[in-house]
Amino acid sequence: MTGTEEKYPLHKAAREGRLEDLRILLASGRYDANKGTFELVRPLHEACLAGHFDCAALLIHYGANVNLANIDGATALCDACCSGNVRCVQLLLEHGAQVNPPFLLTSPLHEAVFRDHWECLKLLLKYGANMNKSDCHFGTPLHIAACKGHRNSAAILLRLGASPNIPHIHQTPLHEAARSQDLEFLELLLAHGANVYSCNNRGLTARQLVPSSTSPCKVLLHEWEKIPRSLLHHCRLRIRSALGPERLKFLPTLRIPKVLINFLNFE
Incomplete structure (x- = not known):
């Protein structure tokens, strides 16, 4: 092992998905589940970035803080969205992960869109992710989608x-x-x-x-x-604007004619 791996055995086990080794290390009481490297990467970051759900769940059980950020401002939720592991994303959200981190060098939503992980994207939006917030690099998530050609x-x-x-x-x-x-x-x-x-x-x-x-x-x-665009086009946009993102989430459940729901959903 290199010196770095000897110094951070939890990180290595989490990164490689070695669940039993990770369990033994954590149960020994000798290692802190929140210990960071010089770049402030925690074991939970490693597990989520590699998509190892069981390792992430074990780390949380042993007290891993789901909202700690690395030196670039990325939380474990950002890393889970990078990997596209929906189970890890759901796990973190259920344990209080911030869907809109306060210091926005990046955000989970930006990371999900960057890699077109649209299932993670839908889950983040369900938990209230801000669709219109800009990060420090690309802009809004829609800017990223446009840059990368991610139509979904x-x-x-x-x-x-x-x-x-x-x-x-x-x-x-x-x-x-x-x-x-x-x-x-x-x-x-x-x-x-x-x-x-x-x-x-x-x-x-x-x-x-x-x-x-x-x-x-x-x-x-x-x-x-x-x-000039048709009156129908402007009416649709106007109604959608009046509803706003919070109501648009629940559009399929509104007690209005199905034909109107389809119209507002561009269907």
Whole structure:
């Protein structure tokens, strides 16, 4: 073993998923379940990042704090969302993990969207994750989805009321999707109310960021700039805005006609 592994045996056992070794170490009383490395990585971080549910559960049983952050501000919940392990995410949330950490270098929701782990994303939203909060790097989760082309995650966020018009360093998700020339992503954003006239810090609209004059993306954006949208389109957006994210979560359970629920859900 290296010196680091000798110094942090809990970390190594948790990272490698060696449940019985971890149990023996913790039961000995010689090791602190919350001991951090020089980067403030705890054994629980290691278990969650590797997706070892049983190891994470054992560490919590022995007093691991689910809300301790590493040097980059990531909690164990962030790491569980990185791995995409829904069971680990559920475990941490049930034991009081903060779905919206106070010091937002990153957040669990940003990490889930970055890797398109949409099942983790839905679970975080169920527990009240803030869809419109920006991190220090990419912006909102929708910015990340636009940068990475993760349409599944974007569709979930938009359906539940995430704003497509929040800027980050003067760029909206529509600008990001235009730069990557993702036609389907642009259509998704526009249908959910993205402002086609919004300009970045150089005074450029999303259309002006599309390099090719014959690109279907440029044609689409030009049409949205020149052709007024239907009253039906504006009514849907207005009703969704009035409901807000908290009510949109429960839209399928509202006592209104099914046809109206489908309309508001873009179905």
